[in-house]
Amino acid sequence: MNAIEKQLQLQPNRRMSYIMTIGIVCLLCIWSVTTIHFENVSVNGTKIAKNIFVGLLNPDWSLIVNWTTTGIPYLLIETMAIAFLGTIVGALLAIPLAFLSASNIVPKPISFIVRFLLIIIRTIPAIVYGLMFIRVTGPGPFAGVLTMSLTSIGMLSKLYVDVIEDLDKSILESMEAIGCTLMEKIRYGIWPQLTALFLSIVIYRFDMNLRDATILGLVGAGGIGAPLIFAMNAYKWSEVGAILLGLVLLILMVEYMSNRLRMKLVKG
Amino acid sequence: MQWKLLSPKKIVLPNGKEVLEKRSFIPVMWLILFILMVLAIRITGFSLDILVHRMQQFFVILQQMIPPNVAYLSKLWQPLFDTIKMSLLGSIAGALCALPIAILAATNITKHKGLAMMCKFILSLLRTLPTLIIALIATFIFGLGTMAGTVAIFLFTIAYVGKLLYEQIENANMDAYEAMQSMGLTTMQAFRYAILPQILPNYLSTSLFCFEGNVRYASILGYVGAGGIGLLLNESLGWRSYENVGMILLMLVCTVFLIETTSEYFRKKLM
Amino acid sequence: MIEFKKVEKRYPNGLLALNQINLHIEQGEFVAIIGLSGAGKSTLLRCINKMHDITGGTLHVNNVNVHQLKGKHIRQLRRNIGMIFQSFNLVTRVSVLKNVLVSFVPNMPVWRKVLGIFTKEEKRSALMALDQVGILDKAYVRVDQLSGGQQQRVALARTLAQNPQIILADEPVASLDPVTAKQVMEDFKRINQELKMTILLNIHHVDLALAYATRVIGVRNGEIVFDGQVDEINEETLGFIYHNTNQERGVTNYAMEAAVTEKNSIA
Numbered sequence: 001m002n003a004i005e006k007q008l009q010l011q012p013n014r015r016m017s018y019i020m021t022i023g024i025v026c027l028l029c030i031w032s033v034t035t036i037h038f039e040n041v042s043v044n045g046t047k048i049a050k051n052i053f054v055g056l057l058n059p060d061w062s063l064i065v066n067w068t069t070t071g072i073p074y075l076l077i078e079t080m081a082i083a084f085l086g087t088i089v090g091a092l093l094a095i096p097l098a099f100l101s102a103s104n105i106v107p108k109p110i111s112f113i114v115r116f117l118l119i120i121i122r123t124i125p126a127i128v129y130g131l132m133f134i135r136v137t138g139p140g141p142f143a144g145v146l147t148m149s150l151t152s153i154g155m156l157s158k159l160y161v162d163v164i165e166d167l168d169k170s171i172l173e174s175m176e177a178i179g180c181t182l183m184e185k186i187r188y189g190i191w192p193q194l195t196a197l198f199l200s201i202v203i204y205r206f207d208m209n210l211r212d213a214t215i216l217g218l219v220g221a222g223g224i225g226a227p228l229i230f231a232m233n234a235y236k237w238s239e240v241g242a243i244l245l246g247l248v249l250l251i252l253m254v255e256y257m258s259n260r261l262r263m264k265l266v267k268g
Numbered sequence: 269m270q271w272k273l274l275s276p277k278k279i280v281l282p283n284g285k286e287v288l289e290k291r292s293f294i295p296v297m298w299l300i301l302f303i304l305m306v307l308a309i310r311i312t313g314f315s316l317d318i319l320v321h322r323m324q325q326f327f328v329i330l331q332q333m334i335p336p337n338v339a340y341l342s343k344l345w346q347p348l349f350d351t352i353k354m355s356l357l358g359s360i361a362g363a364l365c366a367l368p369i370a371i372l373a374a375t376n377i378t379k380h381k382g383l384a385m386m387c388k389f390i391l392s393l394l395r396t397l398p399t400l401i402i403a404l405i406a407t408f409i410f411g412l413g414t415m416a417g418t419v420a421i422f423l424f425t426i427a428y429v430g431k432l433l434y435e436q437i438e439n440a441n442m443d444a445y446e447a448m449q450s451m452g453l454t455t456m457q458a459f460r461y462a463i464l465p466q467i468l469p470n471y472l473s474t475s476l477f478c479f480e481g482n483v484r485y486a487s488i489l490g491y492v493g494a495g496g497i498g499l500l501l502n503e504s505l506g507w508r509s510y511e512n513v514g515m516i517l518l519m520l521v522c523t524v525f526l527i528e529t530t531s532e533y534f535r536k537k538l539m
Numbered sequence: 540m541i542e543f544k545k546v547e548k549r550y551p552n553g554l555l556a557l558n559q560i561n562l563h564i565e566q567g568e569f570v571a572i573i574g575l576s577g578a579g580k581s582t583l584l585r586c587i588n589k590m591h592d593i594t595g596g597t598l599h600v601n602n603v604n605v606h607q608l609k610g611k612h613i614r615q616l617r618r619n620i621g622m623i624f625q626s627f628n629l630v631t632r633v634s635v636l637k638n639v640l641v642s643f644v645p646n647m648p649v650w651r652k653v654l655g656i657f658t659k660e661e662k663r664s665a666l667m668a669l670d671q672v673g674i675l676d677k678a679y680v681r682v683d684q685l686s687g688g689q690q691q692r693v694a695l696a697r698t699l700a701q702n703p704q705i706i707l708a709d710e711p712v713a714s715l716d717p718v719t720a721k722q723v724m725e726d727f728k729r730i731n732q733e734l735k736m737t738i739l740l741n742i743h744h745v746d747l748a749l750a751y752a753t754r755v756i757g758v759r760n761g762e763i764v765f766d767g768q769v770d771e772i773n774e775e776t777l778g779f780i781y782h783n784t785n786q787e788r789g790v791t792n793y794a795m796e797a798a799v800t801e802k803n804s805i806a
Contacts, residue, residue: 004666007678008659029360032353036415048408081308088305123524124517125488125498131505132329136322141312146319146492211398215488232404244401251396447628447694450588451701452617452645457652461641464631 008069055237056244072224072246078221080250082141082216083209086148091202094153098160104167122154126212130219141222148209148216155208167193200265203258210254214247333514340515344500348519351496352527354417354489355482361418362425363475369426370433376442377459388434394427399485403494413494421482421489425475432474436467469538476531476538483527487520540566540601540736541587541705542701547595548582548761551757556582558761566704569731569738573745574780579761582742587739588620589613601704618645621698625710627690631683635674638682639665642700669699671692672726674792675786690721692786695726705737706730713743720744724751745777 100106101114129150133143171189180188217225224243231239276288308314372378373387399420403441406416444462490498495517504512543562549555551715554580564570572580586598589605598605600616608616629638643661644652651657657665669675672692682690691711698706708727712720728751731738742748748755749769757765757780765776 003675004663004670007666007675008662010679011662012679025360028356032357034414036357036418044408052405052408078311081311084304085308085312085314119528120527123484123521125484125491125501125520127488127491127498127501128505128513128517132326135325135329135521137315138316142314142318145312145314211396214398215400222452228401229404232408244397247401248393248396252392255392255396441631443624443626443628444630447622447624447697448618448641450590450620450622451642451697452614452619453641454614457644460653461644461655465630535663 004026034063051235051237052240055239055241058238058241071123072227072243075224075227076246076250078141079213079217080210080254081228082144082148082223083206083213084108085145086127087202087209089145090152090156091198091205093149095198097153098157098164101157102161102164104165113192118154118157121150122158126151127219128160130216137195139222140240144213144216144222148213152205152209152245156205159205160198163194163197163201196265200262203265207251207255207258210251303500325350329510332510335511336514336518337509337511338515340512341519343394344497344516344519347490347495347497347500348523350414351486351490351498352483352523354414355421355479355486358418358421358486359425359475359479359482362422363429363471365422366426366430366433367471370430370437371459373430373434374437376438376440377455377463391427391430392433394423395431399424400488400492403489404492404502407493412495415484417489417494417496420494421486424485425482426477428478429471429474433467433471437463438471440466473535473538476535480524480528480531485522540564540599541739543596544598545596546586546593548586548591548597549594556761557586557593557797560763562756562763562766564737564739566737567731567735568754569728569752570754570756571740571742571748572756572758573742573748574758578758579765580758580759581709583758584709584739584741587705587707588617588622614645618701619703619705621701621703621706623691623694623706623708623711625713627687627694627714629682629690629693629697632681634679634681635669635685635696636662636665636678639668639697639700642697665700666698668696671699671730672696672775679784686719687715688722691715691719691723692726695723695730699730699734703736703745705739708738708740710741710743712747720747727751 004215015218019160097114097118101111101118103111106114126147129147130143137146139144164172167190171193172185175185213223214225214228217223217228228240231243276290279287279289281287325404369391373384373391374383375384378384378387394453402423403416403420406419407413410416410419440463442462445458448458448462449455487497487501490500491502493499497520501513501516504510504516541562541564543560546557546560547555548557548561559585572583574580585785586593587600587605589608593606600620603616603773605616630641640657640661643657643664647657666675666678669678672695674689674692674696677685677689678694682693685693691714708726711727712723715723724747727738730736740748740752749772752769755765755767755769755772756763757776757781759782765772765780
């Protein structure tokens with residue numbers, strides 16, 4: 001019995017730290033509750049929710065089959081084009097930046113500065129970029145492309161760096177033994193390792209950019225965002241329904257294809 | 269990947285042996301990529317010319333942002349805290365609600381296949397809708413203000429954490445689970461004692477990571493009227509008071525940097 | 540008491556896993572079930588606590604008809620039956636003590652169940668179970684830092700804490716080295732003699748089965764081909780149980796020889 005009592009006392013007591021953590025989280029929650037208010041949920045609010053639902057169920061088909069430049073299909077394609085180009089430009093720009101921020105390739109101070117720069121680029125909301133680029137290119141999808149490129153750089157370089165820091169250096173050793181120059185080492189030793197993974201990351205980012213590109217229309221940078229918000233402000237719920245339906249279908253399709261592509265890339 | 273129209277190339281070695289080399293798909297891929305790019309350039313009106321000539325306009329605004337208007341700071345605190353609160357509450361509530369949905373979506377715990385598929389579909393759907401659009405719709409339902417933003421973040425977090433969570437549950441080690449069922453524990457009890465300990469570190473880490481991203485998202489939500497610092501951003505941009513915008517951005521960067529560093533520290537400790 | 544009457548288990552694809560099983564096991568017996576892989580030993584064991592369902596015949600455990608049990612009653616049946624697995628089936632990231640404490644969960648109130656808070660009494664009982672298998676000193680160690688033999692004893696302690704009347708063990712020593720395997724078998728024997736628990740053991744090592752069990756059941760192709768006391772086993776009966784194609788006869792002959800010599804040396 002004595003040995004058992006002794007073991008009972010020896011119990012590691014992590015109870016204090018559990019209680020403290022949970023306590024802090026609860027406090028944070030209570031502090032944040034001020035953000036919840038139900039007063040504004042007027043009778044209007046629930047009516048609108050119902051209307052949106054109804055609108056989704058009987059979308060305005062005329063818009064969906066409208067093949068001109070103001071119709072949904074064209075706008076969706078425009079949105080896709082914005083996301084596509086934006087991703088490519090962003091992907092290209094992110095490569096050098098990623099290498100510059102990888103601590104196993106450049107000295108520590110440089111990588112730290114570049115990382116800080118990247119954080120700033122990542123934090124500035126897309127809206128701000130959108131407005132800045134509209135000054136450069138005028139309103140329209142071009143501004144959208146440039147905005148998307150900048151916003152992609154942030155996440156792309158972060159993901160790239162993860163891949164770079166996990167590089168298999170052993171192949172460089174064997175290439176050195178064969179007598180290859182630096183360029184050849186990069187082209188045949190490092191590049192093959194990176195391409196498949198980089199491509200996978202880029203496709204993943206394209207998926208997300210497609211969703212973000214829809215927002216650009218709100219600032220007049222092209223795409224399907226503008227008609228959506230006009231329709232909502234005008235309470236034209238079946239139009240809203242049509243646009244949302246088209247959007248969801250597009251994203252689901254792209255997501256499906258991008259998943260298949262990424263599987264093929266990873267598995268060879 | 270074999271391109272059916274092109275038959276494999278035959279290589280004949282000096283000693284008479286034949287080797288069949290599959291035709292590579294890659295040149296075709298480059299071609300498709302090129303065509304898509306040209307199309308996209310046409311559609312979006314991409315023009316290197318304009319870019320080169322007007323690029324300095326981009327920096328005009330940037331120059332106006334520096335130095336930022338420090339006096340603006342006093343107006344910023346409340347909305348900044350609002351933004352943090354929105355993301356905090358939305359993330360915590362979302363992460364909590366993601367667990368039951370993920371359990372229902374995992375085919376190794378939920379015996380009813382139809383239910384699991386439906387939950388997976390709901391999660392997919394929630395992830396598909398852009399957060400800003402959910403926020404927009406929420407402002408119509410809940411009125412302008414932080415409630416709409418919290419709801420939007422809540423729904424997005426459920427989708428993001430939920431998907432990663434059910435993937436982990438489905439890949440978890442079921443040995444201890446089987447043992448507990450043989451002892452007479454219910455499905456839920458067996459889950460809590462056998463599977464939960466396995467997925468807990470990753471669950472917490474994912475939720476923290478989602479919170480990080482949500483803070484950045486929350487700043488934009490204000491643009492559609494869903495509360496937080498985005499409202500002030502919208503206002504300042506409209507009035508073209510770029511010194512104010514500069515101040516807002518500065519505060520935003522500092523906040524995000526702080527949150528990301530703390531969050532990364534905790535995430536490393538969890539793993 | 541376990542009673543099989545003409546029990547049959549047929550899978551949907553037509554495979555007959557158990558064929559006309561008739562068995563009567565009294566409380567407190569130590570039974571070893573031997574036979575080739577795929578003969579139906581695991582299936583037999585798992586039918587007893589309804590992890591598998593039978594498709595014909597009747598199966599009674601302590602006068603309760605197992606096939607008709609539903610929901611809560613299945614769990615009540617299982618609480619009375621402990622199970623030991625070949626791969627130990629422990630929660631590896633968690634401490635030894637926490638693994639044993641899980642046995643008390645079905646009887647706890649909801650709030651303590653969800654939060655995972657155990658009383659001092661429960662912890663004491665768990666520690667006593669650990670003491671009975673001789674690993675009290677490892678109570679707060681993480682399971683994945685223990686050796687195979689130690690892990691199996693944690694599993695045993697977990698079952699003891701459950702205080703069952705019947706223990707089903709599916710190849711408990713298959714992953715262990717010979718010395719540790721003997722230790723675990725000693726534990727089983729002690730539990731059977733001191734606590735009077737019925738023990739049903741699936742085992743490949745015929746020598747261990749013959750050394751520790753009192754009764755042996757031989758299973759071949761889903762049927763019981765031998766059921767008797769340990770001293771009734773000889774080379775001929777073993778050959779009958781392990782009968783297979785001519786190619787494998789060499790191996791089985793060797794195994795049988797080793798088993799019989801071992802048995803003779805102990806006897």
